Amino acid sequence: MDQIVRSFSSSAASRRAARLAKGHNLEELAIATGLTVAEIAAAEEDNSVVPTHHVDRIEHALG
Numbered sequence: 001m002d003q004i005v006r007s008f009s010s011s012a013a014s015r016r017a018a019r020l021a022k023g024h025n026l027e028e029l030a031i032a033t034g035l036t037v038a039e040i041a042a043a044e045e046d047n048s049v050v051p052t053h054h055v056d057r058i059e060h061a062l063g
Contacts, residue, residue, distance in 0.1 A: 015055075016044040018062045033057040 026037045
């Protein structure tokens, strides 16, 4: 079963900041992670519920 995490403002903002610092737009990160633009946008929104594996994929691609 997938674990779910609630994306709090600091973690959501840090994911967005990391993406922007790397120069990626949502579409480019979607291609790199295999996620949809909507899934990445949700991971960057305050208080959204995001599967842990989505966060892991995003962090791996930006790492």
